[in-house]
Amino acid sequence: MKSIGVRRLLVRTLFLTVAVLSVTAGTAAAQPSDLLAKVVVIGVPGLTWNDVKASPELTALVNQSHVGSITVKTAGPHTCPVDGWLTISAGTRAWGSVADQPCGDLPAVSGGQVADWQTYVDRQAEHHTGAPIGRLGASRDRVCGFGPGAAIAVAKPDGSVSNWQPDFDAARLASTDCGDAFVDAGALPLREGREEARRQVADLVTQARAADGWVLLVGISQETAGAHQEPLVALQLPPDDRPRWLTSDSTRRSGLIQLTDITATVLRGGAKAVDPAGAEKPGPLDGNEIHFTGGLHTDAAAVIEERLDTNERFEQPRPMLFATALTILAAELIALAWFVITRSPLSRRTFVFTLLTQGGFFIAVFLSTVTLWWRWPAPALSLYCVVLGISAALAAVAQVVLERWAFLGIALAAYSILLVDGVLGTPLQFGSMFADGPVIGGRFYGFGNSTFATLAVAALVTAGWAAQKLVETNRKHAALAVLAIGGAAIVVDGRPGWGTDFGGILALTPAVLLLAWLTWRGTISWRALLGVGVAGVLAVTAVAFLDYLRPEDQRSHFGTFFARLLDGEVSDVLIRKGQMAVQFFDGWSGWAMLAGVVLAMLATVLPGRVPFPAYRAFHTSLPMVRPTLLALSACGLVGMLINDSGVALPAIMTGFTLPLLVAHLVAAEQPTTVSPESHLVQES
Structure with a gap:
C-alpha cells in the first residue's frame, strides 16, 4: 500500500508540474500596434550603426523613427544578400549562398522569371531548411518590388515575378497598383563611394515616405561572406506614437528584431506556406509582427552610441x-x-x-x-x-x-x-x-x-x-x-x-x-x-x-x-x-x-x-x-x-x-x- 501511495504521489507531482507550466503561460510582449495601409521595406545589405553615425542624413532620421537593430542570421553559415532576400521571401530562414565561397551577384530577372530559381528551391531541400521560398509573393496580390533583391522577395513559388521594376520608381510606389513594397537599395560600397551611397539611402527613405504608409529601413544581410557580423540597423518611419524602440514577440527584446519579422509584418494576418509545387497549406512563420516598446528617445547621438555599445555586448x-x-x-x-x-x-x-x-x-x-x-x-x-x-x-x-x-x-x-x-x-x-x-x-x-x-x-x-x-x-x-x-x-x-x-x-x-x-x-x-x-x-x-x-x-x-x-x-x-x-x-x-x-x-x-x-x-x-x-x-x-x-x-x-x-x-x-x-x- 505504501508503494502505491508514493507512486500516486509521483504521478500527481508530474501532473502538477505540467499544470503550473501551462496555466501560468502567457505572452511575453505587448500586442503589435496598428499598422498603416502600406509597408515599404527598404533593404540595404551591410547597413551598420557606424554608417548612421557617419551620415548626417541617416542620423537625422533617428529621432523621426522607432529604432532598433536587426539580426540577419539565416540558415546558412553566412548571410549574403541572396540569403537575406530569400529568407524574406520564405518567412523562415533560408539558404541561398554556397558555403565557403564569396557572396555572388544576385540572380537576374529575365522574361518575368528569376534566373536559377529552381537551384534555390533545391538548396532548401539539400540543407533541410524547410523554407517555402515564394510564400510572400504567393500571399500578396499587389506587393511591389524594385531592384534585383526585391525580385527575389516578391517572386512566386515558381520564381515568376510580376509588379516588379529593376529600378526604384516613386510614382509607381505611390500608385494604387502598389500595396506593400520592397526596395533593394543595393549593398553599400566597402570603401570608396560609401558616403555617397549613404546619402542615396537617406534620399530613398524620403521619397518612400511620400507613399502614405510607413517605411522600414533595415540592413538586409552582411556585405560579404565572412564579413564581421553584428546586428544591423532597423528604423521604422514614421513612429506610431513618438519615437520608441522596435521589438517583436520573436525576440521579446527591446530594440531588437530579426529578419523573418519583416515577412510576418507584411503578411499580417493569415499567411499561408506555399511549397514549390504550388500547393497551399498552413505553415508557421519564424517571425512575428514588428511593434514598438519602451520609453521615448529624443537624442539621436545617444541612441546611436547605445546601439554601438549594444553591438559590443553581442560581439565580445x-x-x-x-x-x-x-x-x-x-x-x-x-x-x-x-x-x-x-x-x-x-x-x-x-x-x-x-x-x-x-x-x-x-x-x-x-x-x-x-x-x-x-x-x-x-x-x-x-x-x-x-x-x-x-x-x-x-x-x-x-x-x-x-x-x-x-x-x-x-x-x-x-x-x-x-x-x-x-x-x-x-x-x-x-x-x-x-x-x-x-x-x-x-x-x-x-x-x-x-x-x-x-x-x-x-x-x-x-x-x-x-x-x-x-x-x-x-x-x-x-x-x-x-x-x-x-x-x-x-x-x-x-x-x-x-x-x-x-x-x-x-x-x-x-x-x-x-x-x-x-x-x-x-x-x-x-x-x-x-x-x-x-x-x-x-x-x-x-x-x-x-x-x-x-x-x-x-x-x-x-x-x-x-x-x-x-x-x-x-x-x-x-x-x-x-x-x-x-x-x-x-x-x-x-x-x-x-x-x-x-x-x-x-x-x-x-x-x-x-x-x-x-x-x-x-x-x-x-x-x-x-x-x-x-x-x-x-x-x-x-x-x-x-x-x-x-x-x-x-x-x-x-x-x-x-x-x-x-x-x-x-x-x-x-x-x-x-x-x-x-x-x-x-x-x-
Whole structure:
C-alpha cells in the first residue's frame, strides 16, 4: 500500500508540474500596434550603426523613427544578400549562398522569371531548411518590388515575378497598383563611394515616405561572406506614437528584431506556406509582427552610441568565453603542480580555490551582465576582468564561509540565481557568455543549452543534498524534497516566457524522477526506468500542446514545434538539429569532449574501477551520493541525444560538476571518514 501511495504521489507531482507550466503561460510582449495601409521595406545589405553615425542624413532620421537593430542570421553559415532576400521571401530562414565561397551577384530577372530559381528551391531541400521560398509573393496580390533583391522577395513559388521594376520608381510606389513594397537599395560600397551611397539611402527613405504608409529601413544581410557580423540597423518611419524602440514577440527584446519579422509584418494576418509545387497549406512563420516598446528617445547621438555599445555586448562574449576559461584552466594546472610537489596546506587551499573558481565561473557568466560591462572602456578587457573577478570572489566567499563544503555554496548560488532569472524573463541571459547572441541567431529569450546544463547540475546537486538530510529518517520526505527542488527547476526551465526550454525539460524531468525514485526505493527496475522516461516525454508533450493552443503569434517554440509536427513538417527540423549535433565531431575537440563525458559517466556506474581511493570511499560514504551521480549522468545522456548541442551539453555539465567534486575531495583531509551529519553528498 505504501508503494502505491508514493507512486500516486509521483504521478500527481508530474501532473502538477505540467499544470503550473501551462496555466501560468502567457505572452511575453505587448500586442503589435496598428499598422498603416502600406509597408515599404527598404533593404540595404551591410547597413551598420557606424554608417548612421557617419551620415548626417541617416542620423537625422533617428529621432523621426522607432529604432532598433536587426539580426540577419539565416540558415546558412553566412548571410549574403541572396540569403537575406530569400529568407524574406520564405518567412523562415533560408539558404541561398554556397558555403565557403564569396557572396555572388544576385540572380537576374529575365522574361518575368528569376534566373536559377529552381537551384534555390533545391538548396532548401539539400540543407533541410524547410523554407517555402515564394510564400510572400504567393500571399500578396499587389506587393511591389524594385531592384534585383526585391525580385527575389516578391517572386512566386515558381520564381515568376510580376509588379516588379529593376529600378526604384516613386510614382509607381505611390500608385494604387502598389500595396506593400520592397526596395533593394543595393549593398553599400566597402570603401570608396560609401558616403555617397549613404546619402542615396537617406534620399530613398524620403521619397518612400511620400507613399502614405510607413517605411522600414533595415540592413538586409552582411556585405560579404565572412564579413564581421553584428546586428544591423532597423528604423521604422514614421513612429506610431513618438519615437520608441522596435521589438517583436520573436525576440521579446527591446530594440531588437530579426529578419523573418519583416515577412510576418507584411503578411499580417493569415499567411499561408506555399511549397514549390504550388500547393497551399498552413505553415508557421519564424517571425512575428514588428511593434514598438519602451520609453521615448529624443537624442539621436545617444541612441546611436547605445546601439554601438549594444553591438559590443553581442560581439565580445564568445571570444572572451574561451579566454577566461583558458585562464582558469592554466591557474588550475599551475596550482595542481604546486600541490602535487609540495602537499602543503597552502598549496592545497590554492588548488581548491582554483577549482571553486571554475565552479564560480558558471555563475559569473550571468552575473557579469549586471555590471553593464559593454558600456565600459575596452569592453573586451572589461568583460574578461569582470568574469574572472566574480568567479574568484564567489570561490573565496564559499571557501572561507563553508570551508570543505564550499561546493554546496556554489551549487546553491547557481540554482537560486537561475531560478530567479528565469522567473524574471531571463534578463541575465541576453548578451552573456552562455547565450548565443543575435548574430548567431540562437535564443533571443529563455534558457539555452549551456544555461540548462548549469541549472540541471545545480538543481540535482541541491536536491541530493536536501534528500541526504532526510533520507535516513524518512525516505518518503526525502523523495518529496527531490520532487520539490527538481520540480521548481523543471517549471522555471520549461515554462513559456521563462526558460522556454523544450529539450531541457525532456532531459531534466526523467532525471528528477529517477533521483526521487532512487531516494525512495534505493534501487530501480527496468519497468520503473521505462516509466520515468515515458513520464518525461508526456510532460513535454503536454506543455507543447497547451502552448500550441495559444494564438500563433503568442506561441513559443514549444507550440511552433507541435504545429509543425501536426503539419508533418518536423522532419527537416529534426534533421537540422541532428546535423548540428554531429558537427561537433568534425574536429578533435568533439571527440575529446565525448571521451571525457564517457569517462565521467562510467565513474558513476562503475565506481570500483576508478583509480582514486578518495572517490571510491566518497561514493559509498553517504546514501545519496550514488543516486545523485546517476541522475546527473542520466540527464547528461538524454540531453546529449535529444539536443542540437549534442555532446557539448553533458560536457558543460561535467565542466561544472567535476571541479566541485574534486574540490570537495581535496579539501577533505580524510575523505574516507566523512561524517553523515556534516557531509552532504550532493556534489556529484
